[in-house]
Amino acid sequence: MKLQYSLILIFTGLMALILLGINLVMYSMSSGYRKHGFYLSMENSATIVARAVLQQEKAEDYYEIKNSILQHLEDEEEYIIRVRRDKTNLKFPESLPLEKAFYWEAIKNGRAHHYQDGVYYVGLFIHNSNSEDDILVISTARDYEGDAYRKRLKTTLAATYLGALLLMTLTSIFFSKKLFGPMVQIIQKVNSINAFNLNDRLDKEHSLDEISELQSTLNEMLNRIESAFKAQQDYVSNTSHSLRTPLTIIAGEAEIALAAIEPGHKAKHSLQMIMQETVKLKHTVNTLLELVKVTGSGQKDTWKVTRLDEVLHEVLQTVGKMDGSFRLKIDYSDLPENESQLMVSANEHLLSLALSNIILNGFKYSGNKEVWVKLISQTDTIRVRVTDYGIGIPEEEKELIFTPYFRASNTEGFEGFGIGLPLALEIIRMHNGDIQVDSKQGKGTTVMIMLPVAKLLQREGQEA
Incomplete structure (x- = not known):
């Protein structure tokens, strides 16, 4: 669980327990005072x-005082029990539970209290100095008003508790987001920085010293x-430039030698292998140079609207020169009748490089088995599907295949x-496209x- 959510739960839970304790204490004290x-x-x-009872001659006066001054008690009843001094032959009311x-x-303490099934019981013992019998008064009553008061108190405290709990949750969420x-913005920004945008930096706009210090450290x-x-x-750029000239010379000399020797000469196969390996090496060098170029500046060269099937045809010729044993199958069955749906706005060199890298990977990791390429045209998108039957990609490593220098x-x-x-992904994204891999x-x-398709790009440029 993220620290942000953990703190929200801990703070809200702790405050909920504290507030619940306070409410229970308030209810208990208020109910106790009422009782x-x-x-x-x-x-x-x-x-x-x-x-x-003790002063019969003044009984009416006492009852008048009771009715006029004291609080009227609901369902009030009194039972009078005369208690002999020797505490013998006591009979208690059987109707009372x-x-x-x-x-x-x-009798011992002078008073006693009891509560049962909504009824309050009070026992009051009065010593009578003028008689041999003392008085034990048992009073019963119901506190309907008190019960209603406790019910209202429960409802009020419950509503207040829920409202306070909601307020505390929203407050903790607000301050946790603040x-x-x-921190979340920093994490997102750092995660968005890769080999192709290493010049990006974190914006130092926060007033918190710790956050600013963290941003400075990361920058x-x-x-x-x-x-x-x-x-x-x-280093890669300088090395690649240094390799291009001798590779070009080797390829040229091998081509001249092939043209000069007689058919069937035993050196012909060796020269052909030199030619193929030189072309592959030149392609690798060019790939390194383009990777440095794209990751270094990210700037686009001259672009133009071109047919994707023609770019793909040039890629096939380039791949064929690298190795005559490559078996590449092309499926043009889904080509549209309207050739405008094949048009893309592209840098032909970069796009060819991206497509050839993907196709060559298919041959490389399938042991030169057949690779199928299909061109699929849709209303606003044109797709190139490259399928091989090679070693595939481990499931847990699929998300890493577009990381520079990563190998499965x-x-x-x-x-x-x-x-x-x-490099292929970066080039395709420069063309406002994308790559999906299923393996x-x-x-x-x-x-x-x-x-x-190019018409969409042109329309977007006009609207902008």
Whole structure:
């Protein structure tokens, strides 16, 4: 779980527990005060009743005071029990659901309280100095108003608790976004930086010192990475330029030698192999140079509207020169009648390089088995599907195949540098297209190149 969500849950959960405890304490204290007050009212009422019993001549006065001053108690009843001084022959009311312990507690302590099934019971023992019998008054009543009060209190506290819990959740989310929002932006920005945009930097717009310090640290790290990568690019570029001239000379000399020797000469096969390997090596050198060019500046060369099937035809000729044993099958069955749907706005050299890299990968990783290429035209998109039946790509490594210099774990026996697919993807994206790869290890790979037709690009340029 992300730290942001963990903090939200911890803060909200902790505050929910604290608020729940406060609500329980408030309810318990309020309910306790209410119950205590009701018992006190019952005791006052029982006291007056006891005085009226003890002083019969003033009974009416006591009852008048009780009715005019004291709170009226719902369903109030009083039971008078005369208690002999020796506490013998005591008879308690059988209609009351009270245990004998309640009566003896009242006699011993002077009062006793009990609550059962919504009914309050109060026992009040009054010592009578003028008689041999003392008075035990048992008072019963219901607190309907108190029950309603507790019900309202429960509802109020529950609603307040839920509202406060919602407010705390929203508040914690708000402040977590304020706190972690810059962190998320930094993570997204850093994840978007790759070999093709190493010159991007984090924007230092946050007032928090820690966030600004983190951005500065990451920018300094990116500066060091860019410097190291630039040095690597310069080295590859210089080396590639140094190799192009001798490779061109070797290819030219081999071609002259092939033209000069007689048919059937035993050196002819060797010269043909020299020619093929030289062409492959030149292609690798050109790929390295283009990778340096694209990743270094990202600028486009001269573009023009061209037919994709013609670009693909040139790619096939280039691939054929590299190795005459390559068996490339072309399917033009889905070509549209309207040739405008085949037009793309492209740099022919770069687009040819991307397509040839993908096709050559098909041959390389399938042991020179057949590679099928199909051109598929749609209303606003034209697709090139390249299918091979080679070693495939491990499922857990599919997301890494477009990372520069990455090679799958099952390619140890094959030559390569891990730059063909990353370069192809970057070139296709420069053409506002995309690449999708579907592969099963041991069964082969299908690469789908998608490019927008030129008329859509032209329309977008006019609207802009």
